[in-house]
Amino acid sequence: MKQEQITEIDVLIRARYPILYIVSWEEERVEEVLRDIARERNKKLFVWSSSMGMVQRHAATTEEKPAQPEANRPARKQTDERTRDPLVALNTIQDHVEPAIFVLRDLHPYLNDPGVARKLRDVASAIKASYKTVVLVSPTLKLPFELQKDITVIDFELPDVGDLEKLLDTRVRELRESSKLDIRVDPQSKERILYAAKGLTLNEAENVFAKTLVVARKLTEEEIPLILSEKEQAIRKSGMLEYQRTRERFDDVGGLDLLKDWLRKRSHAFGDKAKEFGLPAPKGVLLLGVQGCGKSLCAKAVSSFWRLPLLRLDVGKVFSDLVGSSERNIREAIKVAESVAPCILWVDEIEKAFAGTQSSTFSDAGTSARVFGTFLTWLQEKTAPVFVIATANNIQLMPAELLRKGRLDEIFFVDLPTRAERASIAGIHLRRRNRDPAQFDLDALAAASEGFSGAEIEEAVVSALYDVFDAQAELSSESVLRAIRATVPLSTTMKEDIDGLREWAEGRARKASSEAAEAVPTMVGRRIEL
Numbered sequence: 397m398k399q400e401q402i403t404e405i406d407v408l409i410r411a412r413y414p415i416l417y418i419v420s421w422e423e424e425r426v427e428e429v430l431r432d433i434a435r436e437r438n439k440k441l442f443v444w445s446s447s448m449g450m451v452q453r454h455a456a457t458t459e460e461k462p463a464q465p466e467a468n469r470p471a472r473k474q475t476d477e478r479t480r481d482p483l484v485a486l487n488t489i490q491d492h493v494e495p496a497i498f499v500l501r502d503l504h505p506y507l508n509d510p511g512v513a514r515k516l517r518d519v520a521s522a523i524k525a526s527y528k529t530v531v532l533v534s535p536t537l538k539l540p541f542e543l544q545k546d547i548t549v550i551d552f553e554l555p556d557v558g559d560l561e562k563l564l565d566t567r568v569r570e571l572r573e574s575s576k577l578d579i580r581v582d583p584q585s586k587e588r589i590l591y592a593a594k595g596l597t598l599n600e601a602e603n604v605f606a607k608t609l610v611v612a613r614k615l616t617e618e619e620i621p622l623i624l625s626e627k628e629q630a631i632r633k634s635g636m637l638e639y640q641r642t643r644e645r646f647d648d649v650g651g652l653d654l655l656k657d658w659l660r661k662r663s664h665a666f667g668d669k670a671k672e673f674g675l676p677a678p679k680g681v682l683l684l685g686v687q688g689c690g691k692s693l694c695a696k697a698v699s700s701f702w703r704l705p706l707l708r709l710d711v712g713k714v715f716s717d718l719v720g721s722s723e724r725n726i727r728e729a730i731k732v733a734e735s736v737a738p739c740i741l742w743v744d745e746i747e748k749a750f751a752g753t754q755s756s757t758f759s760d761a762g763t764s765a766r767v768f769g770t771f772l773t774w775l776q777e778k779t780a781p782v783f784v785i786a787t788a789n790n791i792q793l794m795p796a797e798l799l800r801k802g803r804l805d806e807i808f809f810v811d812l813p814t815r816a817e818r819a820s821i822a823g824i825h826l827r828r829r830n831r832d833p834a835q836f837d838l839d840a841l842a843a844a845s846e847g848f849s850g851a852e853i854e855e856a857v858v859s860a861l862y863d864v865f866d867a868q869a870e871l872s873s874e875s876v877l878r879a880i881r882a883t884v885p886l887s888t889t890m891k892e893d894i895d896g897l898r899e900w901a902e903g904r905a906r907k908a909s910s911e912a913a914e915a916v917p918t919m920v921g922r923r924i925e926l
Contacts, residue, residue: 409529414520420552421535444485445501449476482506486515495527504538520546557590580614592623595736620703627736636729640706642696651817655908666738680784685810688851691787695742705739726767738781746786747793775803809901814911818842821850825857837873844880847887856880
């Protein structure tokens with residue numbers, strides 16, 4: 397944990413702030429920090445919950461160091477039935493005369509009770525002149541309006557890489573001693589393993605480290621998917637984000653060599669070495685281009701290549717009928733993404749997701765504009781290592797604010813595949829369906845599929861498979877060629893739109909491929925004599 401946050405809590409206690417509200421799932425970590433502060437300041441430490449009442453924790457003075465580890469030292473009293481009532485507990489705090497820190501676990505459901513809220517205000521006023529501090533600890537922030545001026549809110553940060561490293565080293569040492577097994581942790585992979593676990597609580601990290609060590613008896617980059625699976629649980633519970641399991645690799649993406657190289661250079665930019673070198677974490681990229689040319693596939697492949705979780709933001713789930721809910725939903729989605737960082741946040745077809753922001757004042761009382769504004773502000777100011785991949789097909793619907801430099805690192809234009817790329821794409825889809833590409837005339841397939849997108853080439857292969865399966869024959873170049881000839885590609889039916897997209901991208905976006913794609917073919921009309 398960062399020393400700055402510990403210092404901040406210590407300063408607030410010394411400055412006699414009467415009530416602190418620490419937002420965290422990790423009660424034990426919070427109490428450990430408060431125990432150290434109480435010991436340093438010669439104060440007693442009490443912990444309250446509705447299940448055990450007010451219980452004193454041992455917080456020795458600086459001269460009275462405990463003989464056994466603090467985690468192993470039991471509380472002086474396990475329960476106090478009398479003080480389980482929150483009003484009785486608050487009266488106990490108000491009547492207490494010695495310097496002390498009082499930790500109240502999960503008091504937030506009781507704050508809706510006017511009597512409890514009123515009593516808490518009385519306590520805040522009464523203890524200002526004392527050496528007592530009340531600390532509310534809860535995983536969620538719920539404050540009645542009347543308490544907002546009496547309480548100071550602190551977001552307790554999740555464990556940093558240093559905390560996770562200490563935990564991992566401890567668990568490995570304990571497992572070696574107890575099981576006499578040779579548990580191997582690859583030093584070169586250790587940093588990536590720890591960054592994969594970043595965003596988990598210590599308890600979650602401890603569970604997944606133990607599970608990985610028991611299953612694999614080692615920790616290398618191969619075990620990172622096991623660690624990421626723990627993050628999937630947190631993401632699923634949010635409701636706004638979808639965890640995308642990916643098997644796609646860069647080898648499954650035909651062409652796009654310039655985009656791949658750009659992403660490859662940023663694959664190690666999330667670690668401490670990059671930070672020490674002076675590199676900021678990459679912000680994100682906008683992939684603009686023709687439908688079916690690999691933009692979404694590339695987002696999935698980056699997740700596998702970087703070994704980072706891929707989160708898909710479904711903007712449709714963000715919007716709600718309740719006033720203020722949509723804005724709260726986008727903030728919650730952002731918070732979840734940051735909590736599991738480093739990660740990749742994928743916003744597919746972003747131009748449709750935020751279409752209509754200009755007319756939002758008249759169409760939905762400004763809700764779309766406020767949601768979009770919240771997202772833009774976060775893109776501009778975010779410090780968490782969340783890499784955003786936004787994809788778009790229609791530049792006409794794209795909000796101009798999103799194209800401004802500083803919010804995303806780069807804009808890439810993904811054009812129709814070139815002849816060489818089409819041959820590569822055809823080989824990829826044949827291989828995925830257990831066919832040897834060397835047995836096919838890939839050059840002929842590439843020539844016949846001029847103007848086809850990668851998705852259309854894949855569909856031609858699938859269509860040919862249906863045909864030969866029905867005919868009880870084997871797939872051949874000729875059968876795939878027949879499927880290609882029977883297809884009218886989107887580039888033909890939407891030629892004007894694609895030409896306009898290319899014209900806009902010229903000089904405004906970087907090309908994803910080093911080779912220029914052919915001009916979109918024009919269908920020649922049949923001449924009929926009458």
